[in-house]
Amino acid sequence: TREWLLPFFEELFSLLERTPDSRFVLDGQTILIEDYFAVLAERGHDVGAARERLERFARAGRLAVGPYYEQPDWQIPGGEAHIRNLLLGARDCEALGVEPMRVGWLLDNFGQISQTVQVHAAFGMRGIFFWRGTDLVARSVRTELLWASPDGSLLPCVYLIDSYRNGMRLLAEPDIAATRIAIAVERLTPLTSTRHV
Numbered sequence: 001t002r003e004w005l006l007p008f009f010e011e012l013f014s015l016l017e018r019t020p021d022s023r024f025v026l027d028g029q030t031i032l033i034e035d036y037f038a039v040l041a042e043r044g045h046d047v048g049a050a051r052e053r054l055e056r057f058a059r060a061g062r063l064a065v066g067p068y069y070e071q072p073d074w075q076i077p078g079g080e081a082h083i084r085n086l087l088l089g090a091r092d093c094e095a096l097g098v099e100p101m102r103v104g105w106l107l108d109n110f111g112q113i114s115q116t117v118q119v120h121a122a123f124g125m126r127g128i129f130f131w132r133g134t135d136l137v138a139r140s141v142r143t144e145l146l147w148a149s150p151d152g153s154l155l156p157c158v159y160l161i162d163s164y165r166n167g168m169r170l171l172a173e174p175d176i177a178a179t180r181i182a183i184a185v186e187r188l189t190p191l192t193s194t195r196h197v
Contacts, residue, residue: 001035002035002038002039005032005035005036005039006036006039006040006043006045009036009050009054012024012063013053013054013057016057016062016063022062023061023062023063023064024057024062024063024064025064025101025105026063026064026065027071027105027107028066028067028068028071028101028104028105028106028107029066029068029069029070029071029089029105030065030066030068030069030070030088030089030092030093031069031070033054033065033092033096034092036050037050037051051096054096055096055097055098058096058098059097059098064101064103065092065093065096065098065100065101066089066090066092066093066100066101067086067089067090067093067100067101067102067103067104067105067123067125068085068086068089068105069084069085069086069088069089069092070085071105071106071108071109072085072109073109073110073111073133074106074109074111074112074113074116074133075110075111075112075113075133076111079115079119082119083119086119086123090123102124102125102126103125103126103127103128103129104116104120104125104127104128104129104130104155105128105129106128106129106130106131106133107129107130107131107160107163107164108131108132108164109130109131109132109133110132110133111133112130112133112134114149114150115149115150115151116128116147116149117147117148117149117153117154117155118149118150118151118153120153120155121149121153121154121155122153125155126155126156127155127156127157127158128147128155128157128158129157129158129160130157130158130159130160131159131160131163131164132163134159136159141159141161141191142159142191142192142193143158143159143160143161143188143191143192143193143197144156144157144158144159144192144193144194144196145157145159145193161188161191162184162187162188166184167180167181167184184197185197
């Protein structure tokens with residue numbers, strides 16, 4: 001995936017510069033920034049200029065960075081690893097001069113643990129976005145819910161039932177983008193707990 005980092009970040013920065021209202025979530029992890037800077041250095045590019053662009057967008061609230069160092073599967077490592085992961089993510093954000101994103105971003109995890117909310121709440125998270133890895137009952141599933149840990153910690157969550165790819169490549173075929181959005185809204189509306197889809 002390191003091969004994709006240079007074109008990805010160049011396209012991302014270009015998009016953010018062209019469209020002032022754009023905001024982007026950097027996948028909830030800082031390791032890809034570390035890898036991006038390493039690839040730039042290996043290829044003799046100006047790491048300082050890239051870092052300045054990244055920091056500028058992050059400080060402006062247009063690029064959400066962290067809160068994790070990397071995206072773990074929550075059922076595989078031990079509890080201490082999750083704490084260290086968030087500490088390392090916070091350290092990386094501090095080095096960039098930005099606050100870590102205050103929302104959990106668990107979009108491609110194959111499992112969750114009962115303390116997921118407890119850990120996130122302890123780090124000052126305001127909520128969690130997740131896709132899979134929970135045991136939700138199909139007939140009562142909703143796209144927004146309150147998730148509780150055994151210790152009583154409670155956070156509002158958004159369950160991305162259609163995964164994080166339901167809007168993928170909308171601009172690749174602009175003539176059908178509106179139709180794709182309408183179909184997704186129609187499918188998801190019965191599953192919402194709020195007026196937001």
